[in-house]
Amino acid sequence: MPKCVIDGREVEFSPGENLIEVAKKVGVEIPYFCYHPGLSVVAQCRMCAVEVEKMPKLQTACSTVATDGMVVKTRSERALANQKSVMEFLLINHPLDCPICDQAGECDLQDYSYEYGSPYSRYTEERRTFLDLDMGPVIVKNMNRCIHCTRCIRLGAEVLGIREMVATQRGNKTEIATIDGRPLETDYAGNYADICPVGSLLLKDFRFKKRVWFLKKTATVCEGCARGCNMDIQHDANVIYRCTPRENLEVNQYWLCDEGRFNFHYVHDADRIMEPAVRADGELKMTEFGASLDAARAALKGKKAAVLLGTDLTQEEAKLLQEFLPKYLPNASVFHFGTPGIVSEADDAPADKILKRKSKTSNLHGFEKLGFKGLKTLPTGLDAALVIRGGRATLPELKGLSTVGIGVFTREEAATFSVVLPGLTFAEKDGTIVNFQGREQHIRRAIFPAGNCKALSEILAMWAHGTGGNA
Ligand code: SF4
Ligand code: SF4
Ligand code: FES
Structure with a gap:
C-alpha cells in the first residue's frame, strides 16, 4: 500500500483517498466545513488548507488526493494562519447566539472558533441579518448563521434527487433558499439539518427541546421499513428527543428518511395503551x-x-x-x-x-x-x-x-x-x-x-x- 507522512506520522492509504480522510487514520484532525464524505468535493470554504512539501501554495485537503511519498504539514505556520483568517472571515457575519442556538454543542463553527479562532473581532460594520424562515414541516432556517458551505444544495441535487435548495444573490447578500420560497418537498428533509455544519438549518421537531450535551445516544436500527437504516436514538431521562443517522455505507450511507426519523413519537404517545x-x-x-x-x-x-x-x-x-x-x-x-x-x-x-x-x-x-x-x-x-x-x-x-x-x-x-x-x-x-x-x-x-x-x-x-x- 502507498504511504505518506502527515505531521511527521507515516500512514498507509488506499489510492483515491483525500488528505482529510488519510489524516483521520493517524488521529490528525484537519478542520473543514464544505467537505462531506457523502457529497461531491467543491473546496470552497478553504478551512482545510494544508502545506504539502514541494507545492508552493497551500492545498485544500478535501480536494487533494494523497500520493505515495507525500509529506503534509497541517499545523505549519502558514496553515494555522490560513485557518485563523478563514475563521475571522466566517465570523464577520455569524451571530454570537450560541446560547440560544440548537446546534451549540455539536457545531463545527463553535468548535473551530474555540480551537482556531481569534477572541477579538476587528469588524465594525453592521452585520447582515435575516428573519427565521419556515421551510415546510421539517426545517426552520436561520440565515444569519449560514457560512455558505453549499452542503445543503449538493445534498438535494446529488443525493435526494431534487434541486430545491439554491443560493440567491451574491457576496455578503448570499442567501440559501428554495425556488420562490416553496416548502421543501423531499421526504428526506431531516438530512438538511444533519449536514448543515452550523445552526442554519434546524429540525423544527427538536428545536428548543433539549441541549444536546444532555442527550445519551443508543446505537440502533430504524424499524420504519425493510432497509433497516442505522441510527442513534438520542434520549434523556427516559424520553426520546430525536433520532439521527449512523453511518453504514452498505445500508443507508449517512441518511435517514423523515418517516423513519420521526417514527419514534408513537413510543411516548398518550394514546398508546400502556396498561393491560x-x-x-x-x-x-x-x-x-x-x-x-x-x-x-x-x-x-x-x-x-x-x-x-x-x-x-x-x-x-x-x-x-x-x-x-x-x-x-x-x-x-x-x-x-x-x-x-x-x-x-x-x-x-x-x-x-x-x-x-x-x-x-x-x-x-x-x-x-x-x-x-x-x-x-x-x-x-x-x-x-x-x-x-x-x-x-x-x-x-x-x-x-x-x-x-x-x-x-x-x-x-x-x-x-x-x-x-x-x-x-x-x-x-x-x-x-x-x-x-x-x-x-x-x-x-x-x-x-x-x-x-x-x-x-x-x-x-x-x-x-x-x-x-x-x-
Ligand atoms: S444553510 Fe447550512 S448547509 Fe446550507 S450553505 Fe448554509 S451553512 Fe451550509
Ligand atoms: S429511515 Fe426510512 S428508509 Fe431507512 S429504515 Fe427507516 S423508514 Fe426505511
Ligand atoms: S473542506 Fe476543503 S475547502 Fe472546504
Whole structure:
C-alpha cells in the first residue's frame, strides 16, 4: 500500500483517498466545513488548507488526493494562519447566539472558533441579518448563521434527487433558499439539518427541546421499513428527543428518511395503551396483568383462532413464538402481516430511488427466513384472533372476531379488541432484525418500558405458567 507522512506520522492509504480522510487514520484532525464524505468535493470554504512539501501554495485537503511519498504539514505556520483568517472571515457575519442556538454543542463553527479562532473581532460594520424562515414541516432556517458551505444544495441535487435548495444573490447578500420560497418537498428533509455544519438549518421537531450535551445516544436500527437504516436514538431521562443517522455505507450511507426519523413519537404517545385492558360493558377497561391474561385465555379457549404476527417483531420474539404456539394454541393457523399488499418478501421492492422499501416493517425478511407464511385473506369460519405486533405493522380487518392483542396499540386500533396485553416498542427492547439484504442487525433498548408494558417473553411466560389465575 502507498504511504505518506502527515505531521511527521507515516500512514498507509488506499489510492483515491483525500488528505482529510488519510489524516483521520493517524488521529490528525484537519478542520473543514464544505467537505462531506457523502457529497461531491467543491473546496470552497478553504478551512482545510494544508502545506504539502514541494507545492508552493497551500492545498485544500478535501480536494487533494494523497500520493505515495507525500509529506503534509497541517499545523505549519502558514496553515494555522490560513485557518485563523478563514475563521475571522466566517465570523464577520455569524451571530454570537450560541446560547440560544440548537446546534451549540455539536457545531463545527463553535468548535473551530474555540480551537482556531481569534477572541477579538476587528469588524465594525453592521452585520447582515435575516428573519427565521419556515421551510415546510421539517426545517426552520436561520440565515444569519449560514457560512455558505453549499452542503445543503449538493445534498438535494446529488443525493435526494431534487434541486430545491439554491443560493440567491451574491457576496455578503448570499442567501440559501428554495425556488420562490416553496416548502421543501423531499421526504428526506431531516438530512438538511444533519449536514448543515452550523445552526442554519434546524429540525423544527427538536428545536428548543433539549441541549444536546444532555442527550445519551443508543446505537440502533430504524424499524420504519425493510432497509433497516442505522441510527442513534438520542434520549434523556427516559424520553426520546430525536433520532439521527449512523453511518453504514452498505445500508443507508449517512441518511435517514423523515418517516423513519420521526417514527419514534408513537413510543411516548398518550394514546398508546400502556396498561393491560379487558373489554367490559362495551369499553376497554384498565386492569391487572393477571386478570387480563385470564381473559385472554378464556377468549381463545376452544375457539377456531388465527394467530397474526406483525413483521415488526424481532427474530428472538418470532423464535419464541415458534415454540410457544404449538404448545398453547396448537390448533390455530399462524400468519405474518405488516404492510397492505406485501404478503411475502417477493413483494418487497424499492419504494423510491434513495432508501425506502415497500415493506413498512423491519423484519419481513426475517419472518420469511424462519418459515412463517404471510396473510393473504383470513381463513373462513374463524371466531377468534390473537394479534401480536411491535408497533408498525398495519392491522388487518378483524371485525366480528373476538381479538386478543399483545404488543403496541393505540386506543383507536384496539377499539374492537376483547383484551390487550401491552408490549414493548423497538426503543424499549433488544433484538435482531433482518433487512432486505438478508443482513442481521440489532435494535437496542434506549429507554425503560412505558407504564406497565412488558416484554413479549415475560407475557408468554406468564401465560404458560398460568400466572393470574386459571391456566
Ligand atoms: S444553510 Fe447550512 S448547509 Fe446550507 S450553505 Fe448554509 S451553512 Fe451550509
Ligand atoms: S428508509 Fe426505511 S429504515 Fe431507512 S429511515 Fe426510512 S423508514 Fe427507516
Ligand atoms: S473542506 Fe476543503 S475547502 Fe472546504
